[in-house]
Amino acid sequence: MTLAVAGWRHSFSPGYRGGLVLVLLGLCVVFGLVTDHFWSALTFRTLANQLPPLVVAAAGLTLVLIARGIDLSVGSVLALAAAVLGVLTVDHGLPLAAAALVALAVGGLCGAINGVLVARWSIPSFLVTLGMLEIARGSTYLVTASRTSYLGDRVAALGATTPVLGLSVAFIGSLALVGGLQFVLSRTAFGRYVFAVGGNPTALHRCGVRPARVQFAVFTLAGLLAAAAGLCQVGYLQSADPNAAIGMELSAIAAVVIGGTSLLGGRGSVTGTLLGVLVIAVLQTGLAQAGATEPTKRIITGAAILLAVATDVWRRRRSADAVS
Amino acid sequence: MAKLNPREAVLVLFAAVAIAIGCGGESPVDEDAARPRIALIMKSLANEFFETMAEGARAHHEAHADEYDLVVNGTRNESDLARQVALVEQMVASGSDAIVMAPADSKALAPALARAQAAGVVVVNIDNRLDAEVAVEAGLDAPFVGPDNRDGARRVGEVLAERLAPGDQVAIVGGIPTAFNARQRQAGFEDAMNAAGAEIVDVQSGGWEQAQANTVAAAMLREHPELSALLCANDNMALGALAARRQSGRDDVLIVGFDHIEAVAELVVEGEILATADQHADRLAVFGIEAALEILRGETAEDLKTPVDIVTSSG
Known part of the structure; x- marks a missing residue:
């Protein structure tokens, strides 16, 4: 049985990702010139260790976008999972592993609720996840009484670093996650179904696969990964802030789109998303290291997003021309 | 009246929730x-x-x-x-x-x-x-x-100044620049640092939030290897700065905050955060x-x- 999905093959195209790598190198050269200490092992180590929350959340979001959905609740779910972990370990003395499992379950549940509403009731995911954004944030304020928890060494295990260049376990884990998810997307039947839900749902139906099940799976996974991102963040910052990750959904969407995944579904890759996250993180880190003002940071980040979207449109036109 | 199908019913429910959230009181x-x-x-x-x-x-x-x-x-x-x-x-x-x-x-x-x-x-x-x-x-x-936020921040800065020598480099992690109290606290920090003869080498916004403050503080620590202190306009940002200090291994860098939130109480007692201000909310x-x-x-x-x-x- 073959499933004709144009975007599936298209997403392998290495050209765009190669371009992103060049952009990244270019950014590093520019920041190396405008700052005194950008090119140092410390810069790249801190940069790497700051990445996992956005990488993990954006990886889950990539699958949602490929399946022609959107998940606006990732930032709130991240904060909720972090808050649950903080409250359970600090106020209730639960061991870290147990608290982490509960936090992941809460994230998975938020994602599953999104999934049921989108898949079974066919409500646009924009509305469903906008509702979840509010509910998860409200729940975060509720469980924490709007207070920050300091976890300190209680979460040392989550923030552990490896002897390899001082990189964190979370960073290496997030790279493994990207590799794993990319494998699932490009080499398994489930991966093809995800592309088909976004690109060619009728064909999927003819093959006897129910698109609703695939949608449910990707939203649940996105919730679970948002919670995992929350655990990475708590491990790194050693505290849980109820206002954490407000607006992070927008950075995550930006990273996914810069990484070459189409907002219209049916095309994209998790490895591209990793590069997209890197572009955003290098911009943030470099601009901060250059001491840029808040307006400059925002304008430059916005311009980078517009550039990526324009490139996406240009690529789609070009491939459409090539077909005709 | 026409009956709502499930899809419409859910949309109505969403609208009701949205209205309830909007009018919360x-x-x-x-x-x-x-x-x-x-x-x-x-x-x-x-x-x-x-x-x-x-x-x-x-x-x-x-x-x-x-x-x-x-x-x-x-x-x-x-x-x-x-x-x-x-x-x-x-x-x-x-x-x-x-x-x-x-x-x-x-x-x-x-x-x-x-x-x-x-x-x-x-x-x-x-x-x-x-x-x-x-x-x-x-x-x-x-x-x-x-x-008086400016006066409070100046006094937090004065505690820090006792540990600094003239010419020492410091940086400020500010709040959201449009907020009045963010500007007041920054001005207070500057008053104290100028009086002590310290050099303010960098001022950036940490958006009142941990993760953003962490990115900014980590960048400041890298770019200014001689930095002696980070002045943060609230305690959440001080927690972000604390994580940045730990990750960079620069244990000698002093950190001050503002607000005295519960999460930093212990850290202040231990001296991890040098000083903060309690406004008795x-x-x-x-x-x-x-x-x-x-x-x-x-x-x-x-x-x-x-x-x-x-x-x-x-x-």
Whole structure:
């Protein structure tokens, strides 16, 4: 049985990702010139260790976008999972592993609720996840009484670093996650179904696969990964802030789109998303290291997003021309 | 009437939830025409500082329930001006006798409060001082009850200055640049650092938030290898800076914060965070309510500077 999905093959195209790598190198050269200490092992180590929350959340979001959905609740779910972990370990003395499992379950549940509403009731995911954004944030304020928890060494295990260049376990884990998810997307039947839900749902139906099940799976996974991102963040910052990750959904969407995944579904890759996250993180880190003002940071980040979207449109036109 | 199909029903439910969220507020426990009704309007109740303020006000109300009725309202986020203006109008329309207000903006709220005052409602300004010129122009005359953020930040900076030598490099992780108290705290930090002869090599916004402050502080530590201290405009950002210090291995860098939130209490005692400022949020709204009650009794209320205490490991 073959499933004709144009975007599936298209997403392998290495050209765009190669371009992103060049952009990244270019950014590093520019920041190396405008700052005194950008090119140092410390810069790249801190940069790497700051990445996992956005990488993990954006990886889950990539699958949602490929399946022609959107998940606006990732930032709130991240904060909720972090808050649950903080409250359970600090106020209730639960061991870290147990608290982490509960936090992941809460994230998975938020994602599953999104999934049921989108898949079974066919409500646009924009509305469903906008509702979840509010509910998860409200729940975060509720469980924490709007207070920050300091976890300190209680979460040392989550923030552990490896002897390899001082990189964190979370960073290496997030790279493994990207590799794993990319494998699932490009080499398994489930991966093809995800592309088909976004690109060619009728064909999927003819093959006897129910698109609703695939949608449910990707939203649940996105919730679970948002919670995992929350655990990475708590491990790194050693505290849980109820206002954490407000607006992070927008950075995550930006990273996914810069990484070459189409907002219209049916095309994209998790490895591209990793590069997209890197572009955003290098911009943030470099601009901060250059001491840029808040307006400059925002304008430059916005311009980078517009550039990526324009490139996406240009690529789609070009491939459409090539077909005709 | 046509029956709703499940899809429409869910959309209606979403709309209802959205409306409920938008109009979130609390009704007084019981109403009595003889008791004055005081409306406390604050900024974001998602912020620990304002949540503590609200709790203090509720506790005071419980202890004096026969003296006044209390309605507490907050906004979704720190900068929700339109919502605050709407709340002022709503409180006037619902017959409140006094409004105790922590304005989200020191200029934009003056006209709405002036209209409330013209309608006979007592207005007391707490926490964030209204711009004097704009208040005069709008015809508003309200006493201000609140802390002096600039003075508080200067005193936090002075604790730090004792540990610095002239010429030492320091950097400031500020709040959201449009917020009045962010500018005040930055000015206070600068006052203290300039007086001590320290060199401020970098000032950036950490957006009041841990993760952003962490990125900014980590970048500052890398770019300025000689940096001696990070001054953070609130404690959440100090926690972000603390993580950056730990990750860079620069244990000699000193960190100060502001607000004295629960999460940093232990860290201040241990000296991990050198100093922070306690504005006694729980008493802030209470001072405002008491001022409103005085005016309602026909007395005059003066401006009142509420205490800001500096907290260090030695107490």
